[in-house]
Amino acid sequence: MEKILEVKNLSVEFYKGGKVIQALRDTSLTLKRNEVLGIVGESGCGKSTLALSILKLIPEKEGRVISGEILFKGEDLLRLSDEKLLQIRGDRISIIFQDPFTSLNPVFKISKQIAESLVLHKKENLSTQQMEKEVIELLELVKLPKPKDTMLSYPHQLSGGMQQRVMIAISLSSNPEILIADEPTTALDVTIQKEILNLLTELQKKLGLSVVLITHDFGIVAQTCQRVSVMYAGIIVEEASTSEIFHNPLHPYTKGLLESLPSREELPSSSQGKKRRLKAIPGQVPDPSNLPSGCKFHPRCPKVIEDCKPEEPRLREIVKNHWVRCIRAVY
């Protein structure tokens, strides 16, 4: 399959309280056309930084890209002029965020926030009626009931799920090729999470989108993604197809994440005898301003040996299309 987006050796630094934080260290990633790629990891591992830096959305005062390339169809986004970048940002590549409550501008009506994006990305001039029609079509596309009423509402008059649907409508208004979804359901109720995920999967198929789905929840990955990258401390530690990751997790961190998920048989109501305590990964995510030496996971790793400590392991392809950054991994 054609590679639509390639992140190559991306390093990003943040500045916080006089300290330099390595948010991303030499991270590489490939998104193929029409696939849903999951990026999984605990908070603070650099997932959102990755999402934001693809569109150059990291504020200059907070951090910057040190090195690397972000190739969209072979063109390096990091080297584009501001003007050219604006033809890709929000147009070819769209993004939706974690918190729909704060991501919509509180003082503008929904219709205005969607229409603004339409005007920006559709090169032709639309009449008011055509505009209204297109806004309604988009709201119908994301399955908002009563699109005509919703259109005239302000964000605070909608529920969280509806707001996220509006965000999706805005992001799709330009017919993008890539959609980056940064924890799109984390802030929502569980039932709404499910609906939004179903909507995203459906739209991905219908519109032929390529999607980068960022989440901390392996359950979501299982439902939606074809491939998964697992991130830890600003770097990718394992990458494989979803079924491969679930059946043959090789990195101890991936295993730890999977073991911390409850499965249906273990839920307390199903039977008495089989109860198991959910395993948590011991220790904490390392302070990104003060990372350990060698493999960044070694202080928390159950299989740690002396050789893990001096040098950070390379990402190896252990079997075809299954990459892992661990010296102890065996297939």
Place this chain on the structure above:
Amino acid sequence: MLQYIVRRLLFMIPLLLGITIITFVIVHLSPGGPADMLTGLSPKVSAEAKARLHSLYGLDKPLHVQYWLWLSRLVRFDFGRSFKDGRLVIIKILERLPATLLLNVLSLLLIFFIALPIGVISAVRQDSFFDKGMTVFVFLGFSVPAFWLALLLMVLFGVVLGWLPISGMHSVNFPYFSFWGKLWDIIKHLILPVFVSAFGGLAYLSRYSRTSMLEVLRQDYIRTARAKGLSEKKVIYRHALRNALIPIVTLLGLSLPALIGGGFIFETIFAWPGMGRLGYQAIMARDYPVIMGVGVIAALLTLLGNLIADITYAFIDPRIRYR
């Protein structure tokens, strides 16, 4: 909304009553009275004559009776007559109102049209040379007392350079000027007072709008606006500014009373024929009806200003709806 406004207007009645009672009591308790001002310096005036004056002004009655009499006139929009020259208080105030309005509307406009861009640019280019320069200016604006600045500028532009008049609103030979001559004369008289009265407010409002803008620029919806592919200009002037203006509107409402109340000290320094100077002269002369008149008008406008700010709030921030 209408119901809300009516309710707020009704609530003003007890508030105004409270304000007038407190003002009335303080004014009457302060040492010296109108009779002393007229007679105190003359040894020939007997105690009996003073008492006659007192009863003439109604000051011999108990305080609550005096207040009641004043209030019962007030509800008929009768502010009484000045002790000093016997003219109707309301006429005296109306005479002074235009001068105060002219001066303060101009300085308020100046403050808003200069301070807002300064604040916005400082926020957008935080820590730039411009931002740091403005911080120094704001520090000066806060620290320099208006009366001192006024005196210095009067010395410089009025005395040393001789470019601008230093007091009043018109030149002595004003009536003989042509229309344009008159206009130019008033403008010349306005420059110093407007500048001095705007100076402090400029510092305050530019700082305030900088803070407000910085706060808004950190919000997620600004990131969304950028993510849509909007140019930086549109992100700032369409998405950020509208939100940053919300708290500034409150300030506008709170500045309204100053429009009419006028600066007491300030108008006195420039001998500006406005309400502030009228109030100052009335206090010095213990001219109770005029003091109370100016006080009532200032209080009423303060309350109306707050109401207007609250209503404007609802117009620019859709999250606020009053019931």
